[in-house]
Amino acid sequence: MSKASTKTNKIDKDAKWCLSIGGEQIETPDTYEIINPNTTEVIANAPEAGEKESQMAIDAASQALKEWKKTPLSVRCDYLAQAAKKLAEVSPSWVDLVQAETGATINITRTMQVSGTFVDRFRYYSQPQNINEAVEPIVSPANALAPEALLSGHVIHQPVGVVACITPYNFPLTNVAGKIAPALVMGNTVIIKPAPQDPLAVIKLGEVLNEVFPPGVVNVVVGSTPDSGVALVDSPKVNMISFTGSSQVGAKIFEQGGKTMKRLLMELGGKGALIMTEDCNVDSAVGAIASVWGFHSGQICTAPTRVICHKDVYGETVEKLAAVAQMLKVGDAMAEDTIVGPVITEVHRDRVESFIKTAKDEGANLMCGGNRPDLDGFFVEPTLLTDCSREMSAVKEEIFGPVVSVLQHDGDDHAIELANDSEYGLFSYVFSGSTARAYEMAKHLETGNVALNTVAPHLAAPFGGFKMSGVGRDRGAWGLKAYSEIQAINWPS
Numbered sequence: 001m002s003k004a005s006t007k008t009n010k011i012d013k014d015a016k017w018c019l020s021i022g023g024e025q026i027e028t029p030d031t032y033e034i035i036n037p038n039t040t041e042v043i044a045n046a047p048e049a050g051e052k053e054s055q056m057a058i059d060a061a062s063q064a065l066k067e068w069k070k071t072p073l074s075v076r077c078d079y080l081a082q083a084a085k086k087l088a089e090v091s092p093s094w095v096d097l098v099q100a101e102t103g104a105t106i107n108i109t110r111t112m113q114v115s116g117t118f119v120d121r122f123r124y125y126s127q128p129q130n131i132n133e134a135v136e137p138i139v140s141p142a143n144a145l146a147p148e149a150l151l152s153g154h155v156i157h158q159p160v161g162v163v164a165c166i167t168p169y170n171f172p173l174t175n176v177a178g179k180i181a182p183a184l185v186m187g188n189t190v191i192i193k194p195a196p197q198d199p200l201a202v203i204k205l206g207e208v209l210n211e212v213f214p215p216g217v218v219n220v221v222v223g224s225t226p227d228s229g230v231a232l233v234d235s236p237k238v239n240m241i242s243f244t245g246s247s248q249v250g251a252k253i254f255e256q257g258g259k260t261m262k263r264l265l266m267e268l269g270g271k272g273a274l275i276m277t278e279d280c281n282v283d284s285a286v287g288a289i290a291s292v293w294g295f296h297s298g299q300i301c302t303a304p305t306r307v308i309c310h311k312d313v314y315g316e317t318v319e320k321l322a323a324v325a326q327m328l329k330v331g332d333a334m335a336e337d338t339i340v341g342p343v344i345t346e347v348h349r350d351r352v353e354s355f356i357k358t359a360k361d362e363g364a365n366l367m368c369g370g371n372r373p374d375l376d377g378f379f380v381e382p383t384l385l386t387d388c389s390r391e392m393s394a395v396k397e398e399i400f401g402p403v404v405s406v407l408q409h410d411g412d413d414h415a416i417e418l419a420n421d422s423e424y425g426l427f428s429y430v431f432s433g434s435t436a437r438a439y440e441m442a443k444h445l446e447t448g449n450v451a452l453n454t455v456a457p458h459l460a461a462p463f464g465g466f467k468m469s470g471v472g473r474d475r476g477a478w479g480l481k482a483y484s485e486i487q488a489i490n491w492p493s
Helices: 051-068 073-102 106-113 116-125 172-185 200-212 227-234 247-260 282-289 311-327 346-361 412-420 435-442 476-482
Strands: 019-021 024-026 031-035 042-047 133-140 149-159 162-166 189-193 218-220 240-244 263-267 273-276 306-310 365-368 383-386 403-409 427-431 449-452 484-492
Touching: 019 051, 019 200, 042 073, 042 200, 051 162, 051 189, 051 218, 051 227, 073 106, 073 116, 073 172, 073 200, 106 172, 116 172, 133 484, 162 172, 162 227, 172 189, 172 200, 172 240, 172 476, 189 200, 189 227, 200 218, 227 247, 240 247, 247 263, 273 282, 273 412, 282 311, 282 427, 306 311, 306 412, 311 365, 311 383, 311 403, 346 365, 346 383, 346 403, 403 412, 412 435, 427 435, 435 449, 476 484
Parallel strands: 162 189, 162 240, 189 218, 240 263, 273 306, 273 427, 306 403, 383 403, 427 449
Antiparallel strands: 019 024, 019 218, 031 042, 133 149, 149 484, 365 383
């Protein structure tokens, strides 16, 4: 494996990056470095926003809200359609930039980071949807308040107000689009706070959206310190926080947001369990599990990192998993044949490696991986831990890296018990020879989403978690409801 990149990203390292506030590009006196995870090189200096800049964005979004929420739904949808059209034209040129700041392999960057996926969020929500509904009439008997009447009613979804969208580093564009598209079409204004590790493409997204939307409707603040984010959470003028990230940070936002009764939408950590029954298609399950290694190096909250395998197919499963892991090319993320690229930072690489070491100390068998590749970037080998138990740190905690842990079960009830033995509850998977059997098992799993014999999500289904994996649901029509306040109106017929 070569230490040097086989291709150079076409990025202007001297480019000036600005915040987007009130329709203006705002320079900051301070900046911080953005590091390419693939090469460890500095690729840009991002603007360093603080409390002052966040307050400017809050004021701009609050001012713009007055007119934006009164804009007819059909017109708001037209704005989203214009944004989708413009983004489809310009975003393909962002591939090198996104690859350099995220460290995703060039194939993942093209097909998942910068692709139709994030533009499709704008297209989907540009189609007017009526989520209001009538309430069945009731007879209200005469009382001290009013005479007898037949009351009719209607449930209206109103804008929440100013929404702060705080997003993660793994899929920056797609995650941002999934928040702001439904928020905007519902009549809210937004302030985007991207992850500090890779904010550059989101800055460009903000520039494009400010060419389409009225000033202040979309704002972008960027910073490497907590200051700018804390200001958003603390402000009484921010009506809602939409956050995707760790459960630990989510809990802090929940606590602070409660002081001003903010609406919260949180998609937090995950520790996906993949159950394999004795009659499952082992090859199919192994292919799905390998996505932990090959899909952005396991940096995805829905990854099936806990394999709960029936004892009768355990030996075959771990043997095939080990064979696959050792076939996956780890290397330069710009090379077309690379499958496993780097993780996001040196600190995160060290964290992943510490989980692997602790697992070995706790008695897990390191079937393969666990070594640091001889490469310039922040790489972790695809790692397979077998003979695991539910008490091990690698089984209980979210690693967010290319590490798979395998446990044995002796039947459906035992498998469900092991799967539910987690503080997380975002996504689970069941692989079985019988879809009906898998469906019945799914109903007993304590997770917001369950996929049967696949790891593909249904993008129009509600998405969110149980337990420490979050609060609320988005995607599809649920995304519109998530960014709305519910108002009931009733009258005598």
